[in-house]
Amino acid sequence: MGSISFWMCLVMTICTWNKTIGCTWMRTLPRSPSMFQVFSNNTITMLQKMGHEVSRDPQITFPDKQYRQVNNFKAEEQMAFISHTLNAIKKLYSSGKYESTAWDQKGVDKFMNDLYRQTSELDQCVKSMKTRLSKSVKRVNKKMSLHFKFLKNYLKREEYSASGWEDIRTVVLAHLQRLDTTLSSQ
Numbered sequence: 107m108g109s110i111s112f113w114m115c116l117v118m119t120i121c122t123w124n125k126t127i128g129c130t131w132m133r134t135l136p137r138s139p140s141m142f143q144v145f146s147n148n149t150i151t152m153l154q155k156m157g158h159e160v161s162r163d164p165q166i167t168f169p170d171k172q173y174r175q176v177n178n179f180k181a182e183e184q185m186a187f188i189s190h191t192l193n194a195i196k197k198l199y200s201s202g203k204y205e206s207t208a209w210d211q212k213g214v215d216k217f218m219n220d221l222y223r224q225t226s227e228l229d230q231c232v233k234s235m236k237t238r239l240s241k242s243v244k245r246v247n248k249k250m251s252l253h254f255k256f257l258k259n260y261l262k263r264e265e266y267s268a269s270g271w272e273d274i275r276t277v278v279l280a281h282l283q284r285l286d287t288t289l290s291s292q
Contacts (some may be wrong), residue, residue: 118257129231139143145224146286154216156209157275169253172246182237189228194254203266
């Protein structure tokens with residue numbers, strides 16, 4: 107009887123250990139940022155350096171309502187939202203049609219590499235959690251998908267012009283900053 111209890115306890119410990127360890131990519135040690143935060147800061151800094159001031163206001167509304175809803179999500183749901191949004195940003199920039207901009211190609215490549223690293227690590231975290239997403243998370247993710255579809259169509263309408271990309275860069279920068287603060291609030 108004692109050995110069955112021991113083995114049962116051991117199995118339960120191993121099964122819950124992975125869940126309690128969580129995602130090491132997102133975990134912070136005392137007084138140090140997580141790897142996600144390091145890469146997040148890098149992508150924000152690179153995107154800031156890529157751009158310049160635009161003389162006109164972009165005609166793009168920011169999805170503040172969705173971000174306010176995300177603040178009420180559980181940590182796992184927030185992580186799924188962050189992953190979804192970063193993947194949408196990566197897809198938007200994957201078109202590679204920024205010849206009209208004055209962006210340094212090495213900077214763009216570094217930005218894309220860091221963005222790819224963030225999405226691949228986060229996708230692994232979300233996959234390992236096996237959390238079932240609530241209807242509200244799915245609804246917010248759907249609205250974000252529509253927002254990024256609008257951004258893609260906006261670029262097409264602007265014919266991938268330098269000013270169109272600057273508008274997109276400004277909005278994406280706001281997204282990255284909000285995602286960073288969403289993570290910080292966990």
